[in-house]
Amino acid sequence: MTDQANSIDSQAYLDMDLLRFTTAGSVDDGKSTLIGRLLYDSKAIFEDTMEQVESASKRMGDAQVNLALVTDGLRAEREQGITIDVAYRYFATPNRKFIIADTPGHIQYTRNMVTGASTANLAIILVDARHGVVEQTCRHAFIASLLQIKHLVLCVNKMDLVDYKEEAFTKIKEDFEDFSSKLEINDIRYIPISALNGDNVVEKSEHMDWYDGATLLYTLENVHISSDLNHVDSRLPVQRVIRPQSNEYHDFRGYAGRIEGGIFKPGDEVIAFPSGFTSKVKSIETIDGKLEEAFAPMSVVMTLEDEIDISRGDMIAKPNNQPEQGQDIELMVCWLNEKPLRPGGKYAIKHTQRDGRCIVKEVRYKVDINTLHKIEDDKNIGLNDIARIKIRTTVPLFYDSYKKNRGTGSIILIDEFTNETVGAGMII
Amino acid sequence: MSSYSLTHLKQLEAEAIFVMREVASQFEKPVLLFSGGKDSITMVRLAQKAFWPAKIPFPLMHIDTGHNFPETIEFRDRLVEELGVELIVGSVQDSINRGSAVEEKGPNPSRNKLQTVTLLESLEQHQFDAAFGGARRDEEKARAKERFFSHRDEFGQWDPKNQRPELWNLFNGKKNMGEHFRVFPLSNWTEMDVWQYIALEGVEIPQIYFSHQRDVVNRNGVLLGHSEFITVMDGETVEKNKTVRFRTIGDMTNTGAVESGATTLEEIVQEVAAARQTERGNRADDKRSEAAMEDRKKEGYF
Incomplete structure (x- = not known):
């Protein structure tokens, strides 16, 4: 490597961004193979890991190196050949770092998919070219849409098993287009691949001249995500009040938190909830110096011109763009626990940094996650069910609809006896 | 990149700072597990940023096998002095002397496994209810399934099949008496990210x-x-x-x-x-x- 190349390389990471995506597919759609392929071809698998995979492949009697084993985690998963829990994988190309939330596809693992999807920018859904769009495809797409993932890539896998024929791909694409009109995802792309052979994953396939679109990796590298965050509605949920009480910072009083939307600048008028008092932003502080502006998803410390009553769980916004507030909240909830939802039951809740309790006032309907139909006469909400419910909270929440803002529109329900997270809620 | 986007390192930094502030607010007595390695040094740097201009509001704890690189110990002591935070040392040798841990047999016994005993004893002795660890999900396949907030029962055990779902950035640190949490702010960092960050920030190692x-x-x-x-x-x-x-x-x-x-x-x-x-x-x-x-x-x- 020349000196010049060295200096370019060593600076490149200062300009990389980050894409989080989730992968879903039915059992045997080749999801683990696809992830193994992405990691392998982008050189994210080290030699010692590869040696383990090779020896494990041999032990299991596989004819060729089984890339799916790259993503095997726990002992029980290796023994049973299934994925039990969300696993996170990492790789990078020169301009972007990727975080994969690898979620199992079995019907009983809807809760894992919801978990993986909750932080994702993009979802990859795998379809077996021989079987086409199946119930699980629709379910995965619905969950991606419900969780407000903005970009979806439908990978038609195992093209090698249908002789790389265009008709197979086109049929699946058309079927999915019919279904996806019911979804709220605007950016949907279709890619014919063979994860096993590497066609259109990282390298363009030599077997599908009829496809002139991008490879999967190219798509992941280039999908535009910087406008996906809300930069309009300014929200700073207060995480902690910072008061050093040292001589140097005797009167310092800063509000620490992660910006969940919009932009704050010194001089901006702000309003705090629940107090309703207004003030102006005095400064946005970091150890590295003051900032001229702050936006999502920065973690900052804000100081205000006036001393007003603000503590953890409060919300700072702008007077001309306020969050909704109230104690009667409607939400879509995905149930995550074996113990079913108790209508009329009480749960602890977390919304932004606000803690409280709630009572489930009403189950309005359950969603058939394969057809998206409302089921109004079955109100038993168990593990992996998705339902629309109404809750009343002990404290007012300062929120936005989940569609408008994932950060201020999401809520979790917690069992007060076991402390387990039992429900994932999206405010309507 | 557009002016309203953050680089991957800045996003990882913001996430780790958020997690640290959550722990300091949700738990009564957190502690940062400090080994003197690059990951725990990075955590200390992030903790400084998370609470600045206040001091880091929790002590550091080193689980000491007694088989240290002398350079690490010198570095540790200097860092603690500069930060003005308390350092607690949990000694594996003390656990062996007490009889709660038994040295492996044979030449060059490893004290790696014994550290678990000392760690759990130290957490209990000081009644820490949350311990920051520098582990990353990219390190090892069992770690790939780890949560940011990882629940431990009263025996300090991790139950990988029964972990709490972790959604958005809502972290549930609720627990019963005697239980504690391990928290991993660097979960989403890779080895490369840590080195790039250390280089970017000019962190001393x-x-x-x-x-x-x-x-x-x-x-x-x-x-x-x-x-x-x-x-x-x-x-x-x-x-x-x-x-x-x-x-x-x-x-x-x-x-x-x-x-x-x-x-x-x-x-x-x-x-x-x-x-x-x-x-x-x-x-x-x-x-x-x-x-x-x-x-x-x-x-x-x-």
Whole structure:
């Protein structure tokens, strides 16, 4: 490597961004193979890991190196050949770092998919070219849409098993287009691949001249995500009040938190909830110096011109763009626990940094996650069910609809006896 | 990139700071587990940022096997002094003396497994209810399933099949008496991210991360630094003055060196980019079995 190349390389990471995506597919759609392929071809698998995979492949009697084993985690998963829990994988190309939330596809693992999807920018859904769009495809797409993932890539896998024929791909694409009109995802792309052979994953396939679109990796590298965050509605949920009480910072009083939307600048008028008092932003502080502006998803410390009553769980916004507030909240909830939802039951809740309790006032309907139909006469909400419910909270929440803002529109329900997270809620 | 987007390092930093502030607010008595390695040094840097201009509101705790690189201990003591935070040392030797841990038999016993005993004893003794660890999900396959907020029962055990779902950035730290949490702010960082961040921020790290001359013993392909803790066995020789550095820093008896001429952070970043072995590939402790880490984690390891 020349000196010049060295200096370019060593600076490149200062300009990389980050894409989080989730992968879903039915059992045997080749999801683990696809992830193994992405990691392998982008050189994210080290030699010692590869040696383990090779020896494990041999032990299991596989004819060729089984890339799916790259993503095997726990002992029980290796023994049973299934994925039990969300696993996170990492790789990078020169301009972007990727975080994969690898979620199992079995019907009983809807809760894992919801978990993986909750932080994702993009979802990859795998379809077996021989079987086409199946119930699980629709379910995965619905969950991606419900969780407000903005970009979806439908990978038609195992093209090698249908002789790389265009008709197979086109049929699946058309079927999915019919279904996806019911979804709220605007950016949907279709890619014919063979994860096993590497066609259109990282390298363009030599077997599908009829496809002139991008490879999967190219798509992941280039999908535009910087406008996906809300930069309009300014929200700073207060995480902690910072008061050093040292001589140097005797009167310092800063509000620490992660910006969940919009932009704050010194001089901006702000309003705090629940107090309703207004003030102006005095400064946005970091150890590295003051900032001229702050936006999502920065973690900052804000100081205000006036001393007003603000503590953890409060919300700072702008007077001309306020969050909704109230104690009667409607939400879509995905149930995550074996113990079913108790209508009329009480749960602890977390919304932004606000803690409280709630009572489930009403189950309005359950969603058939394969057809998206409302089921109004079955109100038993168990593990992996998705339902629309109404809750009343002990404290007012300062929120936005989940569609408008994932950060201020999401809520979790917690069992007060076991402390387990039992429900994932999206405010309507 | 557009003006309203953050680089991957800034996003990871913001996420880690958020997690640290959550812990400081949700728990009564957190502690930061500090080994003197690059990951725990990075955590300290992030903690400084999270609470600045206030001091870091929790102590550091070092679980000391007694088999330390002297450079690590010097570095640790200097850092603690600069930060003005309390340092607690949990000693594996003390656990052995008390009889709660038993030294492995044979030459060069590893104290890696014994650290779990000392760690759990120390957490209990000081009644810490949350402990920050520098573990990353990219390190090892059992770690890939770890949560940011990882619940431990009253025996300190991890139950990988029964973890709490973790959605958005809503972290549930609720627990019963006697239980605690391990929290991993660097979950989403890779080895490369940590090195890039250290280079970007100009974070000081112990000198043994950089290339230097050292006598080493080659044991099953792992280059161990020759020290009083290493007994040279039949068929092994001491290789004098090898030019090496360490990719990870742990116990001297099981942390292997790599041959390297990297003397600057930028050279280390270049080297990590070209590396074909995982950093734990040089850790004798992980080579014991395919599920070595999973088993240790279940018992309460870092």
